[in-house]
Amino acid sequence: MTTTSTGLTAPFALARYRDGVSVLLGLVSGDRIRPLIADEPGAAGLNEFLADPDWDRLALLAEADGDWMPLADVTLIAPVEPRQVLQTGANYRQHVIELVAAGLTNNSDRTPEEARAFAAEMMDERAANGEPYFFIGLPACVVGDDVPLVLPASSDVHDWELELAVVIGREAFRVSREDALDHVAGYTIVNDVTTRDLVFRKDMKEIGTDWYRSKNAPGFLPTGPFLVPARFVDARDAHVRLELNGEVMQDASTSDLLFDIAALVSGASQTMPLLPGDLLLTGSPAGNGQHWKRFLRDGDVMTGSITGLGTQVVRCLAEGAAV
Structure with missing residues (x-):
């Protein structure tokens, strides 16, 4: 597995980050991150995705080309939006x-x-x-x-x-x-x-x-x-x-x-x-x-x-x- 400067060892994870005044849900793989868009898992909302998560599709996205950015270039915020x-x-x-x-x-x-x-x-x-x-x-x-x-x-x-x-x-x-x-x-x-x-x-x-x-x-x-x-x-x-x-x-x-x-x-x-x-x-x-x-x-x-x-x-x- 790849270890980033943030200590993440999983093949992929979810994160939330700032894009100007907006907050986006991102897929993290190694030392890079990309937004989840359109009909991709999680694009409709984090809690909606967690209600019925499709981790296998995210695993495929983590290996695919996309709009990847260096993780160090974004500002991460809390990765969850709990109601309780x-x-x-x-x-x-x-x-x-x-x-x-x-x-x-x-x-x-x-x-x-x-x-x-x-x-x-x-x-x-x-x-x-x-x-x-x-x-x-x-x-x-x-x-x-x-x-x-x-x-x-x-x-x-x-x-x-x-x-x-x-x-x-x-x-x-x-x-x-x-x-x-x-x-x-x-x-x-x-x-x-x-x-x-x-x-x-x-x-x-x-x-x-x-x-x-x-x-x-x-x-x-x-x-x-x-x-x-x-x-x-x-x-x-x-x-x-x-x-x-x-x-x-x-x-x-x-x-x-x-x-x-x-x-x-x-x-x-x-x-x-x-x-x-x-x-x-x-x-x-x-x-x-x-x-x-x-x-x-x-x-x-x-x-x-x-x-x-x-x-x-x-x-x-x-x-x-x-x-």
């Missing part, structure tokens, strides 16, 4: 074990080893008999990495959470785990940015978490740069890696997911139909800023990569700073 965004919490097994074990060790006479063993037993029981934990984000927060991440001045504890994101294909409503993957069109990269001091309500602790305020500032869901067909992605063991200014902060595998992709799609679909183009985030591994006691600052550059999905670059700006 679902986020998954506490879904990396080892990460959750360490968090639970730390709390147990601090509040009991258990040794660290005993606490981890107890936490591991709890997580295995949850995986076998429990359910995924979902909350919702705003589609308006989905942006491409062409847009800098503006850090709201109201807080100085904005954090990163790199995640594998499922892109829904055919509508999924109350589907079984056995059938769930039939509703996955592809995958992309999402950085689920969080303002930590807004997660828990201070005025009424009984209410609990406030995901609306902590996760839904403008641009808090950098997404892309590519939508890669599911056939090219091994979501069971994809390497998730985030670097902050060149220093590795998150480094894990999706093999550690407590609930796998099928369980997540099935679980999320039990409440509300998942629509073509919707995003389902799968959770973030250990290594966020809260762990490192280091949060995002003006001028920071986050470089996120997931096996088979390319590389996402997000540049941070303080609110009010010049672009």
Whole structure:
């Protein structure tokens, strides 16, 4: 396979890019991109295509002559247009074990080893008999990495959470785990940015978490740069890696997911139909800023990569700073 400077290894993928004031859906192959036009797959609209995708025809187009341009010459934006965004919490097994074990060790006479063993037993029981934990984000927060991440001045504890994101294909409503993957069109990269001091309500602790305020500032869901067909992605063991200014902060595998992709799609679909183009985030591994006691600052550059999905670059700006 060909690897581009953006880290894409799939034979082809979908992307969206700017052409003047217009946004076009493009087919990416290697280090080039071309618009999908006329009666070609996807030309009528991305979500319409994802409802009944014809990847085989796109594979032929990826090998054919056409109006190809260097990928480096276009401005990529978010590769999806979701109507719904679902986020998954506490879904990396080892990460959750360490968090639970730390709390147990601090509040009991258990040794660290005993606490981890107890936490591991709890997580295995949850995986076998429990359910995924979902909350919702705003589609308006989905942006491409062409847009800098503006850090709201109201807080100085904005954090990163790199995640594998499922892109829904055919509508999924109350589907079984056995059938769930039939509703996955592809995958992309999402950085689920969080303002930590807004997660828990201070005025009424009984209410609990406030995901609306902590996760839904403008641009808090950098997404892309590519939508890669599911056939090219091994979501069971994809390497998730985030670097902050060149220093590795998150480094894990999706093999550690407590609930796998099928369980997540099935679980999320039990409440509300998942629509073509919707995003389902799968959770973030250990290594966020809260762990490192280091949060995002003006001028920071986050470089996120997931096996088979390319590389996402997000540049941070303080609110009010010049672009």
